[in-house]
Amino acid sequence: MSLSLDATQLDRYSRHIIMDEVGPEGQKRLLDGSVLVVGAGGLGAPVIQYLAAAGVGRIGVVDDDVVERSNLQRQVIHADADVGVPKVESARAFVGRLNPDVDVDAYETRLDSRTVDVVDDYDIVVDASDNFPTRYLLNDYCQLTETPLAHGAIYKFEGQATTIHPGGPCYRCLFPEAPEPGTVPDCATTGVLGVLPGTVGCIQATEAVKLALGAGETLDGRLLFYDAMDMTFETVPYQQNPDCPVCGDDPIESIAEVEYTGGCTVSH
Numbered sequence: 001m002s003l004s005l006d007a008t009q010l011d012r013y014s015r016h017i018i019m020d021e022v023g024p025e026g027q028k029r030l031l032d033g034s035v036l037v038v039g040a041g042g043l044g045a046p047v048i049q050y051l052a053a054a055g056v057g058r059i060g061v062v063d064d065d066v067v068e069r070s071n072l073q074r075q076v077i078h079a080d081a082d083v084g085v086p087k088v089e090s091a092r093a094f095v096g097r098l099n100p101d102v103d104v105d106a107y108e109t110r111l112d113s114r115t116v117d118v119v120d121d122y123d124i125v126v127d128a129s130d131n132f133p134t135r136y137l138l139n140d141y142c143q144l145t146e147t148p149l150a151h152g153a154i155y156k157f158e159g160q161a162t163t164i165h166p167g168g169p170c171y172r173c174l175f176p177e178a179p180e181p182g183t184v185p186d187c188a189t190t191g192v193l194g195v196l197p198g199t200v201g202c203i204q205a206t207e208a209v210k211l212a213l214g215a216g217e218t219l220d221g222r223l224l225f226y227d228a229m230d231m232t233f234e235t236v237p238y239q240q241n242p243d244c245p246v247c248g249d250d251p252i253e254s255i256a257e258v259e260y261t262g263g264c265t266v267s268h
Contacts (some may be wrong), residue, residue, distance in 0.1 A: 004028060009101065013055055026213045027055060031101060033212040034058040036119060038111050038138060039128035040087040041065070042187070042197030043152050043204065045077040047126050050205040052095040052102045056212060059095065060105040060122055062115075063087040074194040113255055116141045124211050126204050127151045130186065132178035136264035139164060139171035140255050143246050150207040150219075152200045155184075157193050159200035159226040163207045163218040169240040170247040174223060177263035196228050 005013070005024060009031075016022040016030075035056050037044050040063040051059055067075075067082040067090050075087075082090040088106035095104045109115050111134050119125055119138075125147055127138045135151065142149040146166035153160050164170050203224065210216040225234045242248045245266035252258065258266050 005031075009055075012099075012101075016054070021215050022213060026215070029214070030055045030209070030212050031057040033124070034060070034122045035124045035126060035208050035212070036060040036062065036122035037126045037128055038062045038134065039130060040075075040077070040091045041071065041128065041130060042074045042154065042192065043130075043201040044091075044126075044128035045075045046198045046201030047128055047205045047208070048091050048095065049077055049098070050202060051126075051208060052099045054205075054209050055099065055101055056209070057101060058103045058105065058122075060107060060118065061088045061091045062107040062109065062111050062118065063091075064108060064110040070188075074192065074197050076198065111137065113137065113260060116255070119145060119147055122147070124208050125149045126208050128201065128204065132184075133260040133264055135171060136178055136258070137255065137260050140246050140252070140258060142166075143170050144252075144255065148211050150204045150211070152204045154187075154192060154197050154200055156187075156190055157196060157228045159196055159228070160223060161200055161203045161207070161219060161226075162223045163211070163220050165218070165220045167247065169221050169238055170244065172246050173241040173244050174238055176241075176244070177265055180262060193228055196226075199226060199228070 013027045016027050017024050033056050035051055037047050040061050065087050067078045067085050067087055069083050077094040078090045086108050088108045092104040092106050095102050116137055119141055125142055149164040151162050207218050210218055223236045223238055245252055252266055
């Protein structure tokens with residue numbers, strides 16, 4: 001068996017390599033792979049942590065915020081000494097300490113229609129954002145560029161996750177329009193259980209690793225609901241909507257056809 005892994009990597013990833021579903025070839029795919037994580041907060045923190053530990057060779061991190069002390073109850077890659085530091089820089093330093101095999105591209109910016117083309121440089125995208133315009137923008141752009149997308153969202157004690165494949169049902173098949181601004185409170189207003197994003201983020205990281213490996217079944221066409229208070233998981237199937245303006249019978253050709261404010265509606 002021909003391996004391109006060095007002795008240190010064979011040791012580091014030994015628990016992957018002995019698995020038939022991964023093996024040395026799968027580990028090499030992870031090391032050669034790239035994932036863009038949008039958001040380095042509650043969801044992004046465990047995603048970044050576990051992708052780096054798994055040996056995903058290149059991780060992009062997009063976030064325009066700095067670490068605040070109130071983040072530390074749930075954003076596990078940041079520490080008290082990082083307060084005031086850009087989250088992307090804190091994330092890069094964390095990954096550097098965890099796994100020297102991994103390169104981190106830090107984008108200290110807000111993802112919008114002018115910056116979303118950063119997606120083009122990555123194999124897989126993880127949506128760890130905390131706002132609807134970013135979620136709809138990522139959904140639309142990833143569909144247009146045929147980039148797989150692992151989505152997650154949290155609220156107080158509840159979380160959800162799904163994985164969106166090119167050409168399959170998308171986020172707009174589930175939620176055609178965003179709720180009006182101000183109608184859904186954020187965690188700064190309502191709070192969030194600190195361990196909740198850890199669970200949901202780990203699910204997103206699992207989906208991204210499986211996508212990189214080309215192994216297993218993803219949450220494509222299934223929305224997973226997690227209730228931390230009841231400790232229940234429920235999976236609800238959903239189908240492609242032929243009237244969906246992004247993945248349906250008459251899809252948009254460009255994100256220029258969408259105004260990513262208010263309901264994030266498609267104009268055509």
